[in-house]
Amino acid sequence: MGAKDLKTRLGILLHKPELGHRTGTSSKLQLGSRQRDSSREVLEWRESFDQLLKSKSGVTAFHTFLKTEFSEENLDFWLACEDFKKTRSKTKLASKANRIFEEFVQSEAPREVNIDHETREITRKNLSGATSACFNEAQAKTRTLMEKDSYPRFLKSASYQDMTKQATIRGMSKRSHT
Numbered sequence: 001m002g003a004k005d006l007k008t009r010l011g012i013l014l015h016k017p018e019l020g021h022r023t024g025t026s027s028k029l030q031l032g033s034r035q036r037d038s039s040r041e042v043l044e045w046r047e048s049f050d051q052l053l054k055s056k057s058g059v060t061a062f063h064t065f066l067k068t069e070f071s072e073e074n075l076d077f078w079l080a081c082e083d084f085k086k087t088r089s090k091t092k093l094a095s096k097a098n099r100i101f102e103e104f105v106q107s108e109a110p111r112e113v114n115i116d117h118e119t120r121e122i123t124r125k126n127l128s129g130a131t132s133a134c135f136n137e138a139q140a141k142t143r144t145l146m147e148k149d150s151y152p153r154f155l156k157s158a159s160y161q162d163m164t165k166q167a168t169i170r171g172m173s174k175r176s177h178t
Contacts, residue, residue, distance in 0.1 A: 038057055038167070039166075039167035039168075039170045039171050040167075040171075041055050041057060041058065042057075042058075042163045042164060042166075042167040043164060043167050043168070043171075045058045045061075045155075045160075046155050046164070049143075049146070049147040049151045052151065052154075053078075059075070059079070061154075061159070061160070061163065062075060062150075062151075062154055063075055063076075064159070065150075065153075065154045065157055065159060065160070066150060066154075069150070069153070071150060073104060073111035073112070073113055074113055074114070074142050074145060074146050074150065075146065076104070076111065077100070077104040077105075077111070077113045077138075077139070077142055078139055078142055078143055078146070080100050080103075080104065081100070081135045081136075081138075081139040084096050084097065084100060084132065084135060085132045085133075086132075087132065093130050093131070093132065094130045097127050097130040097134055097135070098127065098130075100135065101123065101124070101127055105120060105123050105124070105135075105138055106120070106124070107120065113138070113142050114142075114145060115138050115141050115142065116141070119137050119138050119141055120138070122137055122138075123135060123137065123138045
């Protein structure tokens, strides 16, 4: 059984309620110590996927959620691409590009992201002259997939709903104390 088969089977088992696991409640996501800032931030995450990605705690909460769905490789790839774009050294650029490609993009990669064959090939060809833009197309497709698929599920998840309740309660209690 390959890694992808195992991942799929584990994902199916995780979502079967009769196995005693309630989706979204296994890892309650809690707000950090910066409560007054994070309360507002948590509520802003539902405004747009960009708001979520701009927030360190939003990325952390989304990553934790994606782990419960065995699909964190999409976000990890997106984050690796963001970091890659900041690389200035040509030597480091080439080695980082190869490492990202081998980990996420090439067919049967250990943490392969879900992109079409054409995008995979374009990205492979871009590696020969690695620039900070060589993953742009693959990164954009992965981002769109997360925005249209994982992000709406995250917003509906019990863990995010709990965080918004906590944030709303804190916001109300803050107003009643002033």
